[in-house]
Amino acid sequence: MDSVTTSGIESGGTEPAPVLQRAPGPRHVRAGFIPLVDASVLIVAAELGFARREGIELDLVKDVSWSNIRDRLTFRQFDVAHMLSPMPVAAALGIGSNPHPLIAPMSLGLGGNAITLSVALYRQMQRSAGLSGTESAMENAFALRKVVEERRANGEPMLTFAMTYPFSSHNYEFRYWMGAAGIHPDQDVRMVVVPPPLTADALAAGAIDGFCVGAPWNMLGVEAGVGRIVATKADLWAASPEKVIGMRPEWAEANLETVHRLIVALDAAARWCDTPGNRDALAEILARPAYIGAPLSILKRLLTGEFMVDPSGVSRSVPDYFVFHHGAANFPWRSQALWIYSQMVRWGQVRFDERFVDLSASAFRPDIYREALAGTDTAMPVADSRIEGASDGPLVVPSLGGSALTVGADRFCDGRVFRPDAIEAYIDGFEISTPLRHSFEDGTV
Amino acid sequence: MSQAPLRIAVIDENQVRAAILEDGLRAAGLTDITIIRETQSLLRRLVALDPDVVIIDLENPSRDVLEQMFHVSRMVSRPVAMFVDRSDTSSIEAAIEAGVSAYIVDGLRKERVKPILDMTISRFNAFSKLQRELSEARSALEERKIVERAKGILMKSRNLSEEDAYRLLRQSAMNEKKKLVEIAQSVVTAASLFGK
Numbered sequence: 001m002d003s004v005t006t007s008g009i010e011s012g013g014t015e016p017a018p019v020l021q022r023a024p025g026p027r028h029v030r031a032g033f034i035p036l037v038d039a040s041v042l043i044v045a046a047e048l049g050f051a052r053r054e055g056i057e058l059d060l061v062k063d064v065s066w067s068n069i070r071d072r073l074t075f076r077q078f079d080v081a082h083m084l085s086p087m088p089v090a091a092a093l094g095i096g097s098n099p100h101p102l103i104a105p106m107s108l109g110l111g112g113n114a115i116t117l118s119v120a121l122y123r124q125m126q127r128s129a130g131l132s133g134t135e136s137a138m139e140n141a142f143a144l145r146k147v148v149e150e151r152r153a154n155g156e157p158m159l160t161f162a163m164t165y166p167f168s169s170h171n172y173e174f175r176y177w178m179g180a181a182g183i184h185p186d187q188d189v190r191m192v193v194v195p196p197p198l199t200a201d202a203l204a205a206g207a208i209d210g211f212c213v214g215a216p217w218n219m220l221g222v223e224a225g226v227g228r229i230v231a232t233k234a235d236l237w238a239a240s241p242e243k244v245i246g247m248r249p250e251w252a253e254a255n256l257e258t259v260h261r262l263i264v265a266l267d268a269a270a271r272w273c274d275t276p277g278n279r280d281a282l283a284e285i286l287a288r289p290a291y292i293g294a295p296l297s298i299l300k301r302l303l304t305g306e307f308m309v310d311p312s313g314v315s316r317s318v319p320d321y322f323v324f325h326h327g328a329a330n331f332p333w334r335s336q337a338l339w340i341y342s343q344m345v346r347w348g349q350v351r352f353d354e355r356f357v358d359l360s361a362s363a364f365r366p367d368i369y370r371e372a373l374a375g376t377d378t379a380m381p382v383a384d385s386r387i388e389g390a391s392d393g394p395l396v397v398p399s400l401g402g403s404a405l406t407v408g409a410d411r412f413c414d415g416r417v418f419r420p421d422a423i424e425a426y427i428d429g430f431e432i433s434t435p436l437r438h439s440f441e442d443g444t445v
Numbered sequence: 446m447s448q449a450p451l452r453i454a455v456i457d458e459n460q461v462r463a464a465i466l467e468d469g470l471r472a473a474g475l476t477d478i479t480i481i482r483e484t485q486s487l488l489r490r491l492v493a494l495d496p497d498v499v500i501i502d503l504e505n506p507s508r509d510v511l512e513q514m515f516h517v518s519r520m521v522s523r524p525v526a527m528f529v530d531r532s533d534t535s536s537i538e539a540a541i542e543a544g545v546s547a548y549i550v551d552g553l554r555k556e557r558v559k560p561i562l563d564m565t566i567s568r569f570n571a572f573s574k575l576q577r578e579l580s581e582a583r584s585a586l587e588e589r590k591i592v593e594r595a596k597g598i599l600m601k602s603r604n605l606s607e608e609d610a611y612r613l614l615r616q617s618a619m620n621e622k623k624k625l626v627e628i629a630q631s632v633v634t635a636a637s638l639f640g641k
Contacts, residue, residue: 064506071503071546075538097512098537166513192488193513195506207485 026057027258032069033060033082035292036196037215037302038112038243040282041324042082045262045269047285053268054261062290065195066165067097073246074100079255080262082108083246086167086340088363093341095350096167103252104244104337105368106263107330109270110323112242113170113233114218115177117210118203119311121147121159122228133314137231138413141181144230148188161185162194162202162211172343173236174212179432180414186347186434200224214242215302215322216294222308223298229309231413232318237389239410241336244364252368263372267330271378274325279303320408327407328381328397332364335385335420342418345427348434352424361385361420370400379405388418451557452477454496456484456505462572466500469568473560488514498558499548500565508546515548536562543569588626595629598636 029051033039043060045051051058061078063069070087072078083104091102115137117125121144125131128150129143148159163170175185185191194202199211200221210230211221221227233240245266252259272278283299286292292299301307305321308314323329341360345352366384373380382398389412399405412418418426427433453475457463463480470478479494481487484507491499491514501508536559540546543566549558592614599610618628 064504065508067508067512067546068503071537071541075534075541077541165509193510195509197506205485 026052026055027255027261028057028059029079029258029262030059030061030077031080031082032063032072032078034064034066034069034196035062036082036112036243037286037292037299037322038108039082039291040273040286040322041108041266041270041330042245043285043291044273044282045265048269048272050269050272051262051265054265056258056261056265058262058265066168070096070102071098073102073248074098076248076251079251080245080247082243084165084168085241085244085336086169086172086344087165088244088246089337089340089344089360090167090349092359092363093344093350093356095344101249101363102246103249103363103365103368104246104332105252105259105365105372106245106266107241107332108243108245108266109273109325110239110242110329111233111321112215113173113212114215114229115174115210115212115231116199116203116218116221116227116229117144118206118208119226119228121209122230122310133310133312137177137235138180140230141177141183141413144178145181145183148183152188158188158190159209160190160192160207162192162199162208162213164196164213165193166349167344169233169240169242170212170214172340172347173233173240175347176343177231177236177413179430180412182432184432184434200226203227216292216298219298219302219307220294222311223295225311228311229307229316232316232321234318234320236413237410238320238408239336239388239391240339241333244332252365256368259368260372263369264376267325267373267376267378270325270330274323274329276304323408328379328405330369330378331381332366332369333384333386333388334361334364334366335388335418337361337364338385338420338423339388339418342423342427345423346430346433348437351436352427357423375401377401377403379403381405385420387420388412389415390417450477451475451497451553451561452479452494453498453500453561454479454481454491454494456481456487456499456501456507456511458482458484458505459502459572462502462569465572465575466565466568469564470561473564475561484510487511497550497553498561500561501546501548502569503541503544503546511548536566539566544573545569588629591626591633592629595632598632602636 031042033042046058046060066084069081069083073081088102088104090096091099124147125143128146131143161174163174178185183189194208194211196213196217199213199217202208203221204224204226218227218229222229273282280300283296283303286299287294287296303322305318307316309316337360338357341356344350350356370380379399380401382400389410391407391410393409394406397405397407453470455463455466455478460482467478467480481490484505487507487510499511501511540562545565547562547565595614596607596610599605599613600607605613614628615625618625
């Protein structure tokens, strides 16, 4: 709406300007973000001029909570925002506070999360399960189960684990990992929310025994000597979406050209972030206080996927710890919105309903992404949806335009396969789940 | 719902703002108010308090903690919804703009909660205005100090009266189409470069 009025004023006449005419001046787009490494694409688009090249003045506004991001977007203080991929799905389903529809026409990349446990808890797992320190994410989960059972037998209090928001990849990943090892996240442990910047302190103070959060907070917990990384997002489900760019559907409709240009700018920024030779420069941008303000050395290491997982010095190399562009990393797969919905049902956040399946899928908008990047170098998958968790390795998939599209391994840590056309059976297949919490659902749905 | 006095929890790390809000709520006849300044063990304190209304400022990252607590946790006995009435978007919008959010126990009548929300919004806005005025006053004071120093430098180095020194500054500002304080600042900077 704004851009149309602006062009009318700037053309100087009293006649209304034609709607499709290109506005002469830059369009201002206000974008909210949370200081996390997975906001890189948005930050780089503003910082290195990719947005300006598309005629967009991208004003970045740093915020402190996902609730604020949601409300400021809903009530028009932001035009677009860096958000957790489950947030637009929750909004489409009308769950959570202020559920106003939001759409995600682009993903900001894959990876970045990890599960960190307190060093004390991990040492207990080592003693109980004889861990050497090089075990896989699943072996660590089974060791945790052993400790949970021992603690119960000894009458010790339940472990408390933290994530960042009820509708977050962190919540579903942490739960998925525990569930895969037979730990019930709503019965065997207690789940709470701790804001990312407070995670290391909460761990040090003994207020929590572990957390799942995005970079750089896991590494900062290890560097502070209080945390032990036991799993990364790539171990749990490498192809899973992390953050998306969210917007109000009516804003997108009224500013479709701006949305397209923004996606072109973000695509270029994502390509830049993905280039290995640019990672040091990216770390330097992120280290600025205006963005993340974390130590440069830690940012550099985690962007290359080489980082310490244990304060004793044990390191890991996770080559695809961050994927910003390649392998259709920015494509908003409808099947992934549906997987998110399946986990919401699994953990009692919303009921299963065929109507909700369509609503969930509609939160991700591959159609807008396709339109914006049609005719560019960026390879586009042919389908909007796929079977998730069925590929073991680099796989060339049918694509439209651009170069050939190769997608990486996308197995879930427990080997399950998600078919978007059989969601109910998938949900029923989990031995561990939580019945619907009636107080949770809003009366409007 | 009984007519027992409403219990209100205010989570705000800013002591001055919390005091301004508390004052307003008391003036409106609400007496059961608890201010929570630090957010460590926030959940435990809220569960113990069992408030009808929770008010939190938007600068506080613990807002996400509340969302989880109110919607998913089994720790609270009563369901809590955000704001009074979801159809009342203008008042939600006003709150977000003022930088505050409120969570209210389900089932409370709108007439009882609306005045609280309105008071909160107006007190938050009053606080922002106060802060703005304070920072304007501070920068005005700073500017005056710079002009005074520039005047002193000119009086000494060019042997001018105070009035002439001021006139010279103002004339230069007009000639160069700059603000008086900018000219004064360059005089001060130049003087420091020349070691005066």
